[in-house]
Amino acid sequence: MERKILLTDCPDAQGLIAKITNICYKHQLNIIHNNEYVDHSTGQFFMRTELDGIFNDDTFLMDIDQALPAGSRRNLVNTNRRKRIVIMVTKESHCLGDILMKAYDGSLDVEISAVIGNHNTLAALTEKFDIPFHFVNHEGLEREQHEDKVVDIIDSYAPDYIVLAKFMRVLTPNFVARYPHKIINIHHSFLPAFIGARPYHQAYHRGVKIIGATAHFVTNDLDEGPIIDQNVKHVDHTFSAEDMVKAGRDVEKTVLSNALSQVVEDKVFVYGNKTVIL
Amino acid sequence: MERKILLTDCPDAQGLIAKITNICYKHQLNIIHNNEYVDHSTGQFFMRTELDGIFNDDTFLMDIDQALPAGSRRNLVNTNRRKRIVIMVTKESHCLGDILMKAYDGSLDVEISAVIGNHNTLAALTEKFDIPFHFVNHEGLEREQHEDKVVDIIDSYAPDYIVLAKFMRVLTPNFVARYPHKIINIHHSFLPAFIGARPYHQAYHRGVKIIGATAHFVTNDLDEGPIIDQNVKHVDHTFSAEDMVKAGRDVEKTVLSNALSQVVEDKVFVYGNKTVIL
Amino acid sequence: MERKILLTDCPDAQGLIAKITNICYKHQLNIIHNNEYVDHSTGQFFMRTELDGIFNDDTFLMDIDQALPAGSRRNLVNTNRRKRIVIMVTKESHCLGDILMKAYDGSLDVEISAVIGNHNTLAALTEKFDIPFHFVNHEGLEREQHEDKVVDIIDSYAPDYIVLAKFMRVLTPNFVARYPHKIINIHHSFLPAFIGARPYHQAYHRGVKIIGATAHFVTNDLDEGPIIDQNVKHVDHTFSAEDMVKAGRDVEKTVLSNALSQVVEDKVFVYGNKTVIL
Amino acid sequence: MERKILLTDCPDAQGLIAKITNICYKHQLNIIHNNEYVDHSTGQFFMRTELDGIFNDDTFLMDIDQALPAGSRRNLVNTNRRKRIVIMVTKESHCLGDILMKAYDGSLDVEISAVIGNHNTLAALTEKFDIPFHFVNHEGLEREQHEDKVVDIIDSYAPDYIVLAKFMRVLTPNFVARYPHKIINIHHSFLPAFIGARPYHQAYHRGVKIIGATAHFVTNDLDEGPIIDQNVKHVDHTFSAEDMVKAGRDVEKTVLSNALSQVVEDKVFVYGNKTVIL
Structure with a gap:
């Protein structure tokens, strides 16, 4: 018995739920959780199906592919493998x-492959948790040169996601294009403010x-992904800008962890x- | 073309979603929204399916009934008919x-058949909106006598739900038993506190x-439905009990309206x- | 015995609290609530002092004026007189x-002098509460002509504040300049988003x-006062723009009422x- | 120049703010922040005054003592010394x-003297931060015997506060009485629920x-301090008890840190x- 997740994302059509769930039934896969959503303004269908059973991935996906309309994306995710992340930071901890902490105690189900900093500030903290820290100094380097070094390190870990945990530099379009929908950033405002x-x-x-915080996928348009x-968190006139910075930290970290968890x-x-x- | 909602509530079984959605497909009913949930601790299945199409209720429900296991409840709700409510009040407005206000401007999709008060305080407000107000004084009456009069008025309107909008008297088991899962109360705390x-x-x-507020169905156990x-709403040491009463009003009314809407x-x-x- | 509120707003200086509270003590005025704040980035001092006692306004304020530095603003407000407001609306109720409702049941301590609408939609609702409604149609009028008519009506009531309760037209600088810090607007986003x-x-x-809402004083810079x-209120991908409009209503009305109350x-x-x- | 905080807690009396702020003025102490509150239901006065200047504690406090009525408590706190805490834990991290983490990066201004656990689970985490961990096994000991060992360790550090960070044992009245208003607990519900x-x-x-969390001082009545x-945090029917435990963690830690900070x-x-x- 394994648990896998079927992700479906395709143009809406009559009978889609019936077709997909029939295939699951035929393959004797038990639906543990099922959620679907249709965006009626654009006619797009989304479904996430958690399945328990004995999987024959090839035949199952062949059946699914025949049932879905053209232009569909589908993915069958194995829940056994923990996702790998690389975290990029500057100075804030x-x-x-x-x-x-959440990876350490298991409340966030990820494997942190490495932390990369453009400052060395957070090396000591990272290493307390026996995770490699790579200091890639940006001083004296062109932006592209710096990113090339970062890319080499990232790619050596083949992570599922790259998490910008208060990484305070703007990334080039080249860098962003290399990891589509794989870079998650925390911005310290309730965007688009x-x-x-x-x-x-x-x-x-x-x-x-x-005040607030926003976790988003990174695209080439700054803070627009x-x-x-x-x-958010309520503040009042007694808060200086520095007080807001401090008050915002708990919101930022909670929003980023929550987004990453999802x-x-x-x-x-x-x-x-x-x-x-x- | 009509829109109806199929509600299903039954013991979980393999293939339920497939069976139900197949029947919808076969009857050429289009699924607009579908939500389902399985309580794995008790093995109970719940599904709410909004359907568009031309309905033959009898044949559709016959098919559904054959697909569902024993002990199932199902209901096909016509969305054309607005639900009728009777509101019970004391003095607070x-x-x-x-x-x-929300029924008046259409943001709450109900028909208010009548308001019943054990005080006369809210008659003037109710009548501004051209809704009948029934003053049923409880003074000098046994609890059962008072409720008998209230029941007669309620039943004359055949409402779908009875809303206790700060009705400050405890109801007898007889009264509650008469309207199972049809009486909605707002309690002015975050129960069970x-x-x-x-x-x-x-x-x-x-x-x-x-401080907080709780909307719940009324059962015979006080505040336990x-x-x-x-x-909730945050308060601090500067709030007197009366300040809390005042501050709680916006929470109470929002929670009750939201619950009623759902x-x-x-x-x-x-x-x-x-x-x-x- | 009366209750009055002393409002002080002046450049900070050593001993200000001592001086002001000494004068209160000397005049045998009892401090019921006192709140002060110093903006250390600009050196401005603010104090709100609720006082009980027998007031000789002239001698009390003469003492206060002598104690305060140049460039001070102070005001002694009589709490007996209820503030008068004129409400401007379009179509949303x-x-x-x-x-x-809150003025009717006393939870908002204001006298609503009149409601002015550029549509007639809300006349019936307003008149249920025996409050005059003025329909000032903007069609076929220059913006200034329309505002002139509105100004005449407003000024005939001499209100303390003008409340834009979903009034959907932009006001001219002339209009705004006429009522500095007296016009309160509800904007249906968490500004500056x-x-x-x-x-x-x-x-x-x-x-x-x-999504969110912002109550602010109106200045000449659109939504910048x-x-x-x-x-705010949490939403998700299932919300259409219309769903957001509907979900935002409770936030808007609560934020506006709360701002107005303060x-x-x-x-x-x-x-x-x-x-x-x- | 030093910064100190004057804390005053006494029966209310006319002219208290004037008297205290006069004394500050006379001693050429500049008031940076001042907050006061009178509980009118009991007639108790509270004031917290942050002062900058050159302090002669003895003469300043002598003046203050003469100004305050009988039964007053006052304290002049030096902000230079960081408060020391001892943290008691069981297994949850x-x-x-x-x-x-907050003590490490300075966002919580405390010195963690030691961590005491009745299990050994959190020793490794604590020691990553170079803080002594004391494992005091409760197995095979009477409650009083166990507490005696804990008391010895606590007292060797002379902490200002003892923080129960998910310490899952009930403390005896003797233990609680030893540290009045010095033990801070996080309870994983919005008490009194x-x-x-x-x-x-x-x-x-x-x-x-x-669901929610409550930080409170510990008294002899369980969860009543x-x-x-x-x-709080919103949950819905999809949350199992274990999901609630997990979802509650961010609320618990934020509430406890925030309480401790204040x-x-x-x-x-x-x-x-x-x-x-x-």
């Missing part, structure tokens, strides 16, 4: 620390009464510039 | 007012930092002492 | 309805996971483009 | 981990739609069974 640099200082000057999770559990579909989370 | 009378005063004396919705959209299954909301 | 028109549709296309209150209780200081709420 | 053991399992069986902070910044007054947080 709270998001990295939260992921390290306060795009760009120093969002808490922007928030302070605007006099807002809530598909949003995975967002949350991604590695294969619950997140990217569709255009949005996410569907089943 | 905020929950009644919110429902009146502060069961019983004057929960804000209890909260004040306990020194809590959050299946919970539909809950929400109930009248046929999203709420009662299962044992819990709700499943699809 | 939820914010108007909430204010009408989604400035301008159709914010829920913008939010839908951006794929956000939270000092923020009084903000709140303003009429004289808790809100405007300072530059921000508010200090004591 | 998330609350300990959050405090370790679900007092006692296995609150998430209680919550699951009750079918609640929110003064509440410092509370927060306590070590000397913002929390205990008054009867409540807290006043200034």
Whole structure:
């Protein structure tokens, strides 16, 4: 008995749920959880089916492929293999620390392959958890040169996802294009408010009464990628910009961990510039 | 073309989703939204299927009945008919007012048949909205006598649901038994904290930092019925018990309206002492 | 015995609290609540002092004026007089309805002098509460002509505040300048996200996971005035733009009522483009 | 120039703020932040005054003592010395981990003197941060014997506070009495709901739609001590008891860290069974 997850993402058509669930039934696979969603504005169908049983992947997927319309994407994910991530950081420790701790105690089901920093600040923290830290200094390097070094390290680990845990440099289109829908960033504002640099200082000057954080997939448009999770915290006039920075940390780390958890559990579909989370 | 909702609630079995969705497909009914849930601890299956098409209710339900295991409940709800409610009140206006306003502007899809008060306080407000108000004074009457009068009025309207919008009297088992899973109450605490009378005063004396409200179906155990919705609000040491009463009003009315909205959209299954909301 | 509120807003200086509270003590005025705040980045001092006693306003304020540095603003507010508001609306009823209901049952301590609509849609609702409704049609009029008519009506009531309860037209600088820090608007996004028109549709296309509302004083920069209150609500991929509009209503009305409540209780200081709420 | 905090807690009297702030002014101490609160139901006055200047503690406090009525408590806290804490744990790592991480990166201003566990599970995690871990096995010992060993270790560090970070044993009255208002516990429910053991399992069986956590000072009445902070998280019917346990972790750790932060910044007054947080 194994557990696998069938992910289906295709143009909507009559009888899709019936066809897919029939195939599961025919293959004697038990549906543990099933969630589906149709975006009626665009006519796109999404389904996530957790299955228990004895799988013959080839025949099962052959049947599924015959049932789905043209232009479908489907994937059968084995839940036994833990997802591998590489984390990129600069100097701030709270998001990295939260992921390290949750991976350590098992509440986040990931294998942290390595941490890469453009500063050396977080090497000591990372190494406490027996995880390799790579310091790739960006000083004196062209942006592309720096990224080339980072890419070499990332690719040596073949990670499923790259997590920007307060990595404070803008990535080039080349870098982003190399890892489509595989780079997850935490932005320290409730996007699309306060795009760009120093969002808490922007928030302070605007006099807002809530601050927030956004976890999103990285695309070439700065802070414009598909949003995975967002949350906020109330502030008031007594908060300086620095107080907002401090108050925002718990929101940032919780939003990033939560987004990452949903991604590695294969619950997140990217569709255009949005996410569907089943 | 009509829209109907098929509600299914039965012991879990292999192939249920496939069977039900096949029948929909065979009857050329298009699935607009589908949500299902299996409680694996008890092996109970729940499904809510919104369907568009031309319905032959008899043949469709005959097929469904043959597909379902023994002990199943199923219901095919016509979305054309607006649900009728009777509201019971005492003196406080905020929950009644919110429902009146939302029914008036269409954001809550109900028909308010009547309001019944054991005080006359809210007659004027009710009548502003051209809804009959029945004042049934409880003074000088035995509890059963009072309820008999209320029952006569309720039954004359044949409502789908009875909403206790800050009705401050305890109902007898006889009354409750007459309307199983049809009476919705708002309790002014985040149950099970502060069961019983004057929960804000209890909260004040306990020194809590959050207050809340709970909408639930009424059963014979005081404040113990299946919970539909809950929400909270932060308070601090500056709040007197009266300040908590005032601060709680927005939470109470929002929780009650939200619960009522989910109930009248046929999203709420009662299962044992819990709700499943699809 | 009366209750009055002393509001002080001045450059910070050593001993300010001591001086002001000494004067209160000397005049035998009892401090019921006192809140102060110093913005250390700009050196501005704010204090709100609720006082009980027998007031000789002239001698008390003469003492206060001597104690305060140059450039100070102070105000002694009589809590006996209920603040008067005029509400401006277009077609949506939820914010108007909430204010009408809260003024009716006393949970919002205001006198609604009149409602002005550029459509006639909300006349019937307003008049249920025996409040005059003025329909000022904007069709066929220049913007200034329309506003002139509105100004005449507003000024005939001499309100303390003008509340834009989903009034969907942009006001001219002339209009805004006439009522500095007296116009309160509800914007249906968590500003500064989604400035301008159709914010829920913008939010839908951006794929956000939270929507929100912002109550702010109106200045000449569209949606850029000092923020009084903000709140948010979680949404997900199943929300259409219309669902977001509907889901946002409870947030909008709660944020606007809450902001208005703080303003009429004289808790809100405007300072530059921000508010200090004591 | 030093910064100190004057904490005053006494029966209310006319002119108290004036007297205290006058004394600060006379001693040329600059008030950086001042917060006061009067509980009018009991006539108790609380004030927290952050002061900058050159302090002569003896003469300053002598003046303060003469100004305050009988039965007053006052304290002048030096902000230079970081508070020391001892943390007690059992097996769960998330609350300990959050405090370790925040102390490590400076976002929580405490010195962790030691961690004491009745299991050895968290020794490795603690020692990563170069903090002594004491394993005091409770097996085969009377409760008092076990506590005697713990007391010896605690007292050897002379901590300001003892933090129960998911310490799963009930403490005896003797132990509690030894550290009045110095023991801070995190309880994994929004008290007073679900007092006692296995609150998430209680919550699951009750079918609640929110779960929460409460940080409180420990007194002899189980889970009845003064509440410092509370927060909640929404859940739904899909959450098993184990899912609630997992979902609650982020709430628990955030509430405990936040409470601890307020306590070590000397913002929390205990008054009867409540807290006043200034």
